[in-house]
Every structure is written in C-alpha cells, then in structure tokens.
Amino acid sequence: MVSSTPSPEAAIARPGIKAPVQETLLTPRFYTTNFDAVAQMDLSGHEDEMESVLAELRADYNRYHFVRNEEFNQCWDSIDGETRRAFIDFLERSCTSEFSGFLLFKELSRKLKGRSPVLSEAFELLARDEARHAGFLNKAMADFGLSLDLGYLTKNRTYTFFPPEWVIYTVYLSEKIGYWRYILVFRHLEQHPEHRIYPLFKYFESWCQDENRHGDFFKVLLRSQPKLWKTWTGRLWARFFLLTVFVTHTLTVLERASFYESIGLDADQYNKDVIRNTNETARRAFPSILDTDHPQFFPRLQACAIANQHLAEIASAKRPGILKFAQKLPWISVILWHMIFLYLLPSINTEPSRATVH
Structure with a gap:
C-alpha cells in the first residue's frame, strides 16, 4: 500500500x-x-x-x-x-x-x-x-x-x-x-x-x-471444465454455492424490506420469486439444483433471516465485545443448523443420464 x-x-x-x-x-x-x-x-x-x-x-x-x-x-x-x-x-x-x-x-x-x-x-x-x-x-x-x-x-x-x-x-x-x-x-x-x-x-x-x-x-x-459438473464433487459444490447465494440473498432482502416496500414490492415474495427463477436458470449450467418446492425450504430460509435480525440487534447494542460474541453464538448456530438441513435435502439432478432426484 x-x-x-x-x-x-x-x-x-x-x-x-x-x-x-x-x-x-x-x-x-x-x-x-x-x-x-x-x-x-x-x-x-x-x-x-x-x-x-x-x-x-x-x-x-x-x-x-x-x-x-x-x-x-x-x-x-x-x-x-x-x-x-x-x-x-x-x-x-x-x-x-x-x-x-x-x-x-x-x-x-x-x-x-x-x-x-x-x-x-x-x-x-x-x-x-x-x-x-x-x-x-x-x-x-x-x-x-x-x-x-x-x-x-x-x-x-x-x-x-x-x-x-x-x-x-x-x-x-x-x-x-x-x-x-x-x-x-x-x-x-x-x-x-x-x-x-x-x-x-x-x-x-x-x-x-x-x-x-x-x-x-x-x-x-x-x-x-468437466470437473465442475461431471463429478460427484461438482454436484456437491453446485448445491453448496446455490444454497449460500440463496441464504445471503434472503438475509439481505429481508434485512432491507423497507426499500422493497417503498417501491410497492412484498420483500418476502420478491425473494422467493428471485430464488425460484435463479434456481431454474441454474439447471442449464449446474449438475444439480435445489428443491425450492420442498415444504421446508423457504421456512428455513426465513428462520435464517430472523436469526440474522437478532445478530444485527446485538451488533448495534452498546455492550462489551466479549458479551456480544457470547450473545451471537446461539443465533449463528441457528443459521448454520438450518443451512446444514437445507444442504442435506434431496437435490434435483439436471443431468439427463442420471435419476431425477438423488
């Protein structure tokens, strides 16, 4: 520098x-x-x-x-x-x-x-x-x-x-x-x-x-690059990045719901529409995509967003750093637990030579 x-x-x-x-x-x-x-x-x-x-x-x-x-x-x-x-x-x-x-x-x-x-x-x-x-x-x-x-x-x-x-x-x-x-x-x-x-x-x-x-x-x-889509590791990575992008998008949109409301959009529905369409688009490139129609998919994303709101409240409070860290841990654990659950849900295989769901 x-x-x-x-x-x-x-x-x-x-x-x-x-x-x-x-x-x-x-x-x-x-x-x-x-x-x-x-x-x-x-x-x-x-x-x-x-x-x-x-x-x-x-x-x-x-x-x-x-x-x-x-x-x-x-x-x-x-x-x-x-x-x-x-x-x-x-x-x-x-x-x-x-x-x-x-x-x-x-x-x-x-x-x-x-x-x-x-x-x-x-x-x-x-x-x-x-x-x-x-x-x-x-x-x-x-x-x-x-x-x-x-x-x-x-x-x-x-x-x-x-x-x-x-x-x-x-x-x-x-x-x-x-x-x-x-x-x-x-x-x-x-x-x-x-x-x-x-x-x-x-x-x-x-x-x-x-x-x-x-x-x-x-x-x-x-x-x-065949290793990115033709291998079992490629399928796991595809699911991982889809999930992290969708979780991040959910937290960001719902954290800033007031902006979307100011232009007449329902933030929750907008988030779902963006994720569903992106997931379907990814079918053309990724070897597997997420099952966004699973009954627990969006509720668990919502739970991550609620936990993130608690994290934001703790971060903005005037408290000692060590106390903030201790208070954040349970909510971080909540987000990680929901992400692990979502990652382990059966995904949709997009390769025609394989079964539809694995």
Missing part, C-alpha cells in the same frame, strides 16, 4: 464522500484468484459456444444506454426518511458489487493477455460493462449528496482469495440472480409506475441483459 493512501478517517471526512459500510458477511466482497490456473484452462470442444458469447459481448448493445437524461435533473428531497436511507443503502451495495466485478475482471484480462487471448478479451468486455454499471450507480448516489470513493475502496478493501472454480460458480450465480433481481423489479414498476420513485429503474430492462450475457459466458466456462 502506498503512503499516499488516505486513511479511513480522511475518506469519511471528505465532503460528499460516503463512509464505506462496515464489512460483514452480507456486504459485497472484493476477490482475487489464481490467475495462472485460469490461463491454463482448456476450452477445447467449446470454442463455438465461446465465440458466440464473445460476439454478444463485442456487440455492446448497451453502449449508449447508460446516459442520464433530463429526468435526473431535479431535487430528490422528496425521497426522505427510512425510504431515503434504504435506497442509498441499495445504491451503495449495488455500486460496490459492480465495482468489485470490474476489478476482478480487469485484473483477469490483464494477467491473461498473451497467455489466453480469448479469455483475456472476454474479461476485458465484462470489465467494461461492470465499470459502466458502477459509474452509473455512483452518479445516482451523487443525486442524494453522496458518492463512493472507488479509488479508496480499490486500495483499502479486503480482498478474498477464491480458487478459479469457486469464482466460476459464484460469479455465474451472481450474474444470473442479478438478472432476476433487476428484471422482476422492472416488470413490477412497469405495471405500477406510481411506485417508480427514481428514474434509475427505467434502465433495468437493458441493464439486466448485461447480467444475463455475463452469466452465459460463465456458463460456457463452467461447462468447459
């Missing part, structure tokens, strides 16, 4: 710069991976699919989409109170997530240049899209008198190492769940424009197609 890097206090004190949220299990994370292993990935047998996906990315359908129109040029003080706080929180987390993707893809493109030209180009195009998304969201935050110092986040955010296999599973899911999150909000507000509190939502239809194309790229990457 260079000496000119601003301190957290300096970043927080700068006018109009929002203090970064405290990093937790639910905040978007920044990732790094084994670049050499990615460079050595064998794509043989999937060249046509990869070229098709690359052609879609090169077309850059949204080149002129992320342009702010006159609708943004007004005072947004009418969005106030809890709705304003929840909306800014939504913008910040979305911006951080998109920027995290940009950093990872940009570094992958740079590290793979000259070693894997196809993947290097693909990651460069993915980084292009994520940069646009992050910039557009950051400008939206500026309408509320705040913005994120993305340079500060680049230098000071904790980077989590994920093996390439984990990156493929998680990014595929994050892109596909992102598609369903955006498109369901867009369709809802198209039917109920009275709840469209801010013009950003009008951009979601084309925006989510970027997410969809990104997911399609990672689907090809996943299917090009």
Whole structure:
C-alpha cells in the first residue's frame, strides 16, 4: 500500500464522500484468484459456444444506454426518511458489487493477455460493462449528496482469495440472480409506475441483459471444465454455492424490506420469486439444483433471516465485545443448523443420464 493512501478517517471526512459500510458477511466482497490456473484452462470442444458469447459481448448493445437524461435533473428531497436511507443503502451495495466485478475482471484480462487471448478479451468486455454499471450507480448516489470513493475502496478493501472454480460458480450465480433481481423489479414498476420513485429503474430492462450475457459466458466456462459438473464433487459444490447465494440473498432482502416496500414490492415474495427463477436458470449450467418446492425450504430460509435480525440487534447494542460474541453464538448456530438441513435435502439432478432426484 502506498503512503499516499488516505486513511479511513480522511475518506469519511471528505465532503460528499460516503463512509464505506462496515464489512460483514452480507456486504459485497472484493476477490482475487489464481490467475495462472485460469490461463491454463482448456476450452477445447467449446470454442463455438465461446465465440458466440464473445460476439454478444463485442456487440455492446448497451453502449449508449447508460446516459442520464433530463429526468435526473431535479431535487430528490422528496425521497426522505427510512425510504431515503434504504435506497442509498441499495445504491451503495449495488455500486460496490459492480465495482468489485470490474476489478476482478480487469485484473483477469490483464494477467491473461498473451497467455489466453480469448479469455483475456472476454474479461476485458465484462470489465467494461461492470465499470459502466458502477459509474452509473455512483452518479445516482451523487443525486442524494453522496458518492463512493472507488479509488479508496480499490486500495483499502479486503480482498478474498477464491480458487478459479469457486469464482466460476459464484460469479455465474451472481450474474444470473442479478438478472432476476433487476428484471422482476422492472416488470413490477412497469405495471405500477406510481411506485417508480427514481428514474434509475427505467434502465433495468437493458441493464439486466448485461447480467444475463455475463452469466452465459460463465456458463460456457463452467461447462468447459468437466470437473465442475461431471463429478460427484461438482454436484456437491453446485448445491453448496446455490444454497449460500440463496441464504445471503434472503438475509439481505429481508434485512432491507423497507426499500422493497417503498417501491410497492412484498420483500418476502420478491425473494422467493428471485430464488425460484435463479434456481431454474441454474439447471442449464449446474449438475444439480435445489428443491425450492420442498415444504421446508423457504421456512428455513426465513428462520435464517430472523436469526440474522437478532445478530444485527446485538451488533448495534452498546455492550462489551466479549458479551456480544457470547450473545451471537446461539443465533449463528441457528443459521448454520438450518443451512446444514437445507444442504442435506434431496437435490434435483439436471443431468439427463442420471435419476431425477438423488
């Protein structure tokens, strides 16, 4: 880290710069991976699919989409109170997530240049899209008198190492769940424009197609690696990442139910719709998916969300750290127990050569 890097206090004190949220299990994370292993990935047998996906990315359908129109040029003080706080929180987390993707893809493109030209180009195009998304969201935050110092986040955010296999599973899911999150909000507000509190939502239809194309790229990457879907370990990992993504989504959505209520959505139903659609989409890439129709599936996710609310209450209380830790343990255990139960439920095998349920 260079000496000119601003301190957290300096970043927080700068006018109009929002203090970064405290990093937790639910905040978007920044990732790094084994670049050499990615460079050595064998794509043989999937060249046509990869070229098709690359052609879609090169077309850059949204080149002129992320342009702010006159609708943004007004005072947004009418969005106030809890709705304003929840909306800014939504913008910040979305911006951080998109920027995290940009950093990872940009570094992958740079590290793979000259070693894997196809993947290097693909990651460069993915980084292009994520940069646009992050910039557009950051400008939206500026309408509320705040913005994120993305340079500060680049230098000071904790980077989590994920093996390439984990990156493929998680990014595929994050892109596909992102598609369903955006498109369901867009369709809802198209039917109920009275709840469209801010013009950003009008951009979601084309925006989510970027997410969809990104997911399609990672689907090809996943299917090009037999060990990720043709082995028993691949099936176990697929179920694990589906579950962790769905639990995280449930905790995040229900923790911020006030935001969804402000745009006329029932947070619980929205969460279920996103998860069901994402799970069904994953059928095309993963060797097994979760049984979201199981009678205990969503009740146990709900129980995780309730436990998480207790954790948040304990974290916000003014108590000694050791006491907080002791109080958190039972609720952490509740979440882990429900996750283990859900993981052990019979899953749905998507490979035609195998039984439907195992």
